[in-house]
Amino acid sequence: MKIVNINGEVVLAAADSELINRDLREGKLHLKVKQDFYGDMRVSEDTFLSSLSICTIANLVGERVVSAAINANYIDPENVIRINGVPHAQLAKID
Numbered sequence: 001m002k003i004v005n006i007n008g009e010v011v012l013a014a015a016d017s018e019l020i021n022r023d024l025r026e027g028k029l030h031l032k033v034k035q036d037f038y039g040d041m042r043v044s045e046d047t048f049l050s051s052l053s054i055c056t057i058a059n060l061v062g063e064r065v066v067s068a069a070i071n072a073n074y075i076d077p078e079n080v081i082r083i084n085g086v087p088h089a090q091l092a093k094i095d
Helices: 045-054 063-071
Strands: 002-006 009-015 023-026 029-032 057-061 081-083 086-092
Touching (some): 009 045, 023 081, 045 063, 057 063, 063 086
Antiparallel strands (some): 002 009, 023 029, 057 086
């Protein structure tokens, strides 16, 4: 997981740890799960969900990360795409 502040936005990027440095491709979809973007901070589910509560933008990839966000009602399951079978979701909070 990684959190950064960019232009007044709190951006959270999180991925299941086994996906770091993987290159996901399916048709026209391509996602590089780079450690410099998704970070190397391993956290508990509670810490991840707490971080989701304060972020304004999130980029999430992986079964555990996306499922936790769905179960906590941050992500609608209908808005999840799969790339090479791996779930990917994005979140933008608008006030």
